[in-house]
Amino acid sequence: MAEPDAADFLRICRLPGAWARQPAWRLLDTCFGNAARFLGVWEAWQQDPDRPALLHYVGLSQQALLPELLLGAAHQTPGRRALASALAEQCQGLGPGFHRISLHHGQLLLTLCVGELQPMLRQQRFDADAIFLDPGPAGLVEGAPWNLFGIKALARLARRESRLALPANRPAWTDAALKQCGFVLDPGLELAAAGLAGAEFQPAWHLKIGPSTAAAAVPGAGARCAVVGGGLAGASVAAALARRGWQVQVLDAAELPACGASSLPVGLAVPHVSVDDCALSRLSRSGLRLLLAQAQALLRPGQDWHASGVLERDFEPDGPATDRWHAQACWVKPAALVQAWLAQPGVQFAGRCRVASLRRQAQHWDLLGDRGQLLASAQRVVLANAHALPALLQACRRAEPGLDIAEPPRALTAVHGQLSWALHSAQAGQGLGPFPPFPVNGAGSLLPWVPLAGSQAWYAGATYSAAQDPQQTEQQGHQANLARLTALLPELGRQLAPLFAAQQVQAWRNTRCVSADRLPLLGPLSNGPDLGLWVCTAMGSRGLMFSVLCAELLAAMWGGEPLPVEARLAKQLEALRGRQRPAQPAAAGALGVAGRPMPR
Ligand SMILES: Cc1cc2nc3c(=O)[nH]c(=O)nc-3n(C[C@H](O)[C@H](O)[C@H](O)COP(=O)(O)OP(=O)(O)OC[C@H]3O[C@@H](n4cnc5c(N)ncnc54)[C@H](O)[C@@H]3O)c2cc1C
Numbered sequence: 001m002a003e004p005d006a007a008d009f010l011r012i013c014r015l016p017g018a019w020a021r022q023p024a025w026r027l028l029d030t031c032f033g034n035a036a037r038f039l040g041v042w043e044a045w046q047q048d049p050d051r052p053a054l055l056h057y058v059g060l061s062q063q064a065l066l067p068e069l070l071l072g073a074a075h076q077t078p079g080r081r082a083l084a085s086a087l088a089e090q091c092q093g094l095g096p097g098f099h100r101i102s103l104h105h106g107q108l109l110l111t112l113c114v115g116e117l118q119p120m121l122r123q124q125r126f127d128a129d130a131i132f133l134d135p136g137p138a139g140l141v142e143g144a145p146w147n148l149f150g151i152k153a154l155a156r157l158a159r160r161e162s163r164l165a166l167p168a169n170r171p172a173w174t175d176a177a178l179k180q181c182g183f184v185l186d187p188g189l190e191l192a193a194a195g196l197a198g199a200e201f202q203p204a205w206h207l208k209i210g211p212s213t214a215a216a217a218v219p220g221a222g223a224r225c226a227v228v229g230g231g232l233a234g235a236s237v238a239a240a241l242a243r244r245g246w247q248v249q250v251l252d253a254a255e256l257p258a259c260g261a262s263s264l265p266v267g268l269a270v271p272h273v274s275v276d277d278c279a280l281s282r283l284s285r286s287g288l289r290l291l292l293a294q295a296q297a298l299l300r301p302g303q304d305w306h307a308s309g310v311l312e313r314d315f316e317p318d319g320p321a322t323d324r325w326h327a328q329a330c331w332v333k334p335a336a337l338v339q340a341w342l343a344q345p346g347v348q349f350a351g352r353c354r355v356a357s358l359r360r361q362a363q364h365w366d367l368l369g370d371r372g373q374l375l376a377s378a379q380r381v382v383l384a385n386a387h388a389l390p391a392l393l394q395a396c397r398r399a400e401p402g403l404d405i406a407e408p409p410r411a412l413t414a415v416h417g418q419l420s421w422a423l424h425s426a427q428a429g430q431g432l433g434p435f436p437p438f439p440v441n442g443a444g445s446l447l448p449w450v451p452l453a454g455s456q457a458w459y460a461g462a463t464y465s466a467a468q469d470p471q472q473t474e475q476q477g478h479q480a481n482l483a484r485l486t487a488l489l490p491e492l493g494r495q496l497a498p499l500f501a502a503q504q505v506q507a508w509r510n511t512r513c514v515s516a517d518r519l520p521l522l523g524p525l526s527n528g529p530d531l532g533l534w535v536c537t538a539m540g541s542r543g544l545m546f547s548v549l550c551a552e553l554l555a556a557m558w559g560g561e562p563l564p565v566e567a568r569l570a571k572q573l574e575a576l577r578g579r580q581r582p583a584q585p586a587a588a589g590a591l592g593v594a595g596r597p598m599p600r
Contacts, residue, residue, distance in 0.1 A: 005076075006040020008194035012165035013130035020050035023245060026126055026562060028157060031134035032059030032112060034073040035087060039080045042108060054244065058111045058128070058562045060120050064094045065112060090293075092328060097282060098123070100552065100564035102293035106243055111562045117145035118153055123566035126556075127159035133166040140170045148177045155181035158201035168197040226251060226367050226378035228355045228392070231262035232334055232543040233520075233536050234384035235341035236551035242346030244559055249376050250342060251367060253354035253388075257342055258335040260386055261510045262543065265421065266450045266459055269544045270310045270329040270441050279572045280518060286565045287545030288328060294341075294548055295332055303451055304336035313442040313488055321442075331439055331447055332544050350376070355385075357395040358533070360403060365532065380532040382554070383525070386513035387414040389537055393525070396533075405533065406525045406576055411516035412538060418477035419461035419508045422499065423452065434491060444484025446492070460485045460496075462541075467511070474507045514540045522550045523575035535575045 010016060019025040029037060038057055045051045067088035087110075090101045094114060101110040113120040131154055140146050151174070154164070164183055166174070168190055178185065182203025189198030225241055227234040230252035238248040252259070269291050272284040295305040310329035314322045342349045353375045359366040367376045383389055390408035397405050424435075435448040435458060447459040463480045465472055472480070482500045486493025499505055515521055515538035524530045536554060539546045550573065552564045563570050571577075 004194040004196050006037045009132045009165045012196050012198040013163035016048045019052045022052040024054040025052040026056040026129045028128040029059045029132045031136045032061040039083045055108045056562050060113050067091045098565050121153035125567045126562040128157045130163045140174050142173045151177040151181045162201040164199040168195050224378040225380045226376045227382045229384035230257035231260045232547035235338040236547040237382050238347045239341035239344045240551035240555040242344045248347050250349045251353040255351040258338040262334045264334050266333050267544050287549035290548040298340035305332040308438050310439045357399045382534045384536045404526045404528050413514045414467040415512045415514050416465045417462045419459050420478045420481040420505045421459040422505050424456045442488050520546045520550050521575040522573040
């Protein structure tokens with residue numbers, strides 16, 4: 001019997017017909033293997049003029065997908081070999097966990113989940129439209145991982161009428177388990193030659209609201225969302241929603257976008273590393289992968305961003321420095337990224353629009369200015385206004401005392417910071433020391449070569465001082481940055497000291513918005529039913545990586561799409577985390593939208 005091809009799996013799942021002209025389609029593949037099936041599906045999707053605008057493919061794999069494995073596999077056609085090469089380019093560092101790989105200008109999203117089958121299934125929060133149950137070489141022998149619980153885990157991810165493709169030749173326990181879990185085998189759907197059978201999820205019982213059922217109640221494509229704040233956080237959310245068909249208006253108090261902390265001239269994106277690979281480390285890696293995809297798609301390499309790699313230098317007390325090379329790390333000019341996001345079709349920016357309060361109407365929110373004037377109306381609102389969030393939330397609570405709007409987060413801190421910088425050309429003839437060819441990061445950081453106005457600039461930073469600390473002068477900030485630089489790169493620090501002394505170094509100063517655990521806040525701002533008012537803020541010192549991650553998470557939660565990270569990691573970002581939630585009267589004050597639940 002021939003090995004089933006991707007086309008056989010598609011046929012069993014009534015594809016491509018079933019996905020025709022759908023806004024999104026979600027496939028789950030229990031055995032990603034060497035990606036042969038995925039490449040076949042990718043090819044079929046690409047060639048289909050009626051393809052869904054967004055295809056999600058969630059592939060489970062016990063082993064990391066190595067580029068060599070992909071390129072070495074005997075892919076059937078030159079077309080598939082070309083796709084394999086495109087995929088291989090993004091397959092660096094795929095260790096255990098979830099990895100979101102963005103392909104075909106972000107219209108094909110592959111979520112590769114590396115780990116044991118059942119734990120990986122438990123971390124999913126979406127309703128699959130079709131499931132490929134491929135048990136791998138071991139077959140469906142009853143035991144771990146394929147047993148009643150494995151089938152139950154699949155059923156939890158199915159929506160009514162989801163299609164399931166599975167081996168035709170299978171042991172008897174499987175059919176009993178399928179039936180018990182709500183799958184109905186369809187004898188008309190056997191592909192004997194390919195050894196495949198088909199089933200449909202048609203449980204006899206009422207289904208509890210699942211991610212996509214809830215998402216269907218959220219206003220979908222063409223609906224309006226207003227975003228308060230046109231920095232990295234707001235612009236990223238706007239672009240992620242617009243890619244899914246939303247009309248998004250971004251309002252900012254400033255005349256132009258990226259005028260707050262996102263006016264940072266250039267920032268580093270380096271994964272956080274910890275011995276226990278904590279949530280911050282894992283989230284930063286996921287964010288970096290998403291950021292790289294956005295930068296590649298939208299920015300000018302070498303001008304707006306550079307996949308430079310970054311040397312991380314850690315110092316043990318009284319010990320030598322430990323160096324670690326992050327090949328995937330990069331620098332990015334945040335304003336260029338913000339502008340690129342705001343230029344996406346479906347996004348509109350409105351400057352000089354300080355939102356002073358919000359007013360609830362029957363099916364939407366009104367956003368009001370300082371004089372109570374109407375600035376915008378939208379079904380959903382995302383507050384991405386950094387440390388100005390608490391004041392706006394207070395105003396909303398005062399304006400709408402009957403609504404269950406959460407109290408402003410107590411633990412948001414404003415942390416001021418300064419970068420010191422200069423153009424290389426300005427130092428001609430000053431006998432400059434050895435600038436490394438790549439950025440160096442540690443207790444401070446140096447970006448040695450960044451194109452600016454036809455020349456090259458260097459940036460050293462950064463200082464941290466909490467809002468309640470005495471305000472540092474620019475000169476104090478420069479001295480602190482020089483001290484950091486000298487600790488990081490002693491020779492360069494010594495050689496740059498005269499430049500600092502001669503006050504030939506410029507300063508850039510702004511304020512970060514930081515949460516108590518250094519993780520962003522993302523989610524609905526109500527303790528009970530979702531009022532359609534969300535927050536996306538507290539990007540801390542990692543706005544580049546976290547803004548993209550939060551935007552993709554928000555869009556996935558609103559659209560019932562697969563999450564780009566494990567559900568337990570997404571939960572760590574919950575906006576109201578760590579709070580006692582008072583019991584709520586059912587649906588009181590809700591906007592008539594079913595809440596997108598945060599990951600359970
Ligand atoms: C010194 C320093 C160095 C840094 N280095 C790095 C780095 O190397 N890498 C990195 O990733 N990150 C770095 N960061 C952090 C990064 O700059 C921030 O995380 C990021 O810019 C935050 O983006 P944001 O959109 O949340 O906030 P902001 O960019 O501050 O945007 C908030 C916006 O909300 C608007 N707003 C506020 N209230 C209202 C209202 N009521 N109505 C309408 N609009 C409103 C503001 O005008 C502002 O434009 C650094 C920050 C500093 C200060």
